[in-house]
Amino acid sequence: MATKKLDDDDDLNNRRNQTIIKATPIVATNDSWVTLYEDVLDPTDDDSEQILHELYQNLPWNVETDQFGPQSRPTCYFADPECTFSYVGLKLDPPSTGSTPGNNKWHPTVQKLRECVTRLLAVAGPDDPSSPSNESSRPLLTACLVNLYPQNKGFIPWHSDEIRAHGKDKVVASLSLGGPRRFQLRRRRRVDSCNHHTEEGETKPRMVADLWLPSGSVLLMKGEVQEHFEHCLPLEPEIIGDDAAAGDDAEMSFKKRQEDVTINPLRISLTFRSIVPGYESSNNRTIATDQ
Numbered sequence: 267m268a269t270k271k272l273d274d275d276d277d278l279n280n281r282r283n284q285t286i287i288k289a290t291p292i293v294a295t296n297d298s299w300v301t302l303y304e305d306v307l308d309p310t311d312d313d314s315e316q317i318l319h320e321l322y323q324n325l326p327w328n329v330e331t332d333q334f335g336p337q338s339r340p341t342c343y344f345a346d347p348e349c350t351f352s353y354v355g356l357k358l359d360p361p362s363t364g365s366t367p368g369n370n371k372w373h374p375t376v377q378k379l380r381e382c383v384t385r386l387l388a389v390a391g392p393d394d395p396s397s398p399s400n401e402s403s404r405p406l407l408t409a410c411l412v413n414l415y416p417q418n419k420g421f422i423p424w425h426s427d428e429i430r431a432h433g434k435d436k437v438v439a440s441l442s443l444g445g446p447r448r449f450q451l452r453r454r455r456r457v458d459s460c461n462h463h464t465e466e467g468e469t470k471p472r473m474v475a476d477l478w479l480p481s482g483s484v485l486l487m488k489g490e491v492q493e494h495f496e497h498c499l500p501l502e503p504e505i506i507g508d509d510a511a512a513g514d515d516a517e518m519s520f521k522k523r524q525e526d527v528t529i530n531p532l533r534i535s536l537t538f539r540s541i542v543p544g545y546e547s548s549n550n551r552t553i554a555t556d557q
């Protein structure tokens with residue numbers, strides 16, 4: 267497969283330095299950062315499309331059943347040894363490291379994308395709060411939950427990610443392919459000691475962001491984001507072409523239907539995570555029930 271951009275170490279740095287990669291801060295407080303990096307994968311060459319189809323066809327997709335029932339989208343999980351991801355009553359272990367060639371560790375394309383996102387975060391620069399801390403020698407991104415959103419499917423309700431095992435960096439970096447799909451971010455509500463709902467930063471509007479995640483972008487959530495905010499991926503309502511109303515204009519009606527099916531296009535997201543190896547098997551382990 268032609269992934270010349272992914273293999274080119276200098277390309278990402280050049281694109282970042284030339285500000286071809288656009289960084290939009292969405293949240294930047296003293297402890298929480300959400301940043302959208304656009305055009306991390308060059309949309310003008312064929313790589314993103316090829317990668318999307320390769321992953322779609324070749325990854326071992328599986329619909330997991332969590333504590334709420336079968337999930338709304340197929341997923342698959344890659345991780346470094348001992349990087350178990352425990353969330354919504356599920357326990358995802360790194361793929362088998364058994365002796366079968368090709369049946370171990372990271373899928374090579376997912377691994378290349380991990381390196382690409384790692385480089386992006388490394389070159390974010392010391393002044394950029396998204397820049398990961400350099401204190402640890404372990405790789406920053408040790409795990410990846412890959413999500414497949416079939417066309418017009420894959421609604422994700424409001425939730426905060428489970429990041430107990432994510433170490434001090436608390437990074438979730440989501441690379442989008444295909445799409446675009448809508449993403450919303452809002453402040454979390456809390457219940458106070460009198461059982462009243464309160465909101466984080468009550469004087470501020472609750473909704474923080476309502477945007478589209480374009481193909482080739484990386485949405486970075488870092489720090490205490492999951493503590494203070496929640497996010498969702500709403501499914502746009504499908505507008506069914508009304509043949510009766512279209513009258514004689516059958517061609518128009520057909521075109522409208524063609525447009526409609528692209529409202530929630532096929533998307534794959536790779537959500538890279540900073541899970542600490544061994545966390546779940548250590549004494550820190552408690553049952554993770556929130557999403």
Ligand SMILES: O=C(O)CCC(=O)C(=O)O
Pocket residue numbers: 411413422427440497499535537
């Ligand atoms: O697909 C995405 O970009 C985010 C998915 C998500 O919210 C999650 O995996 O918790």
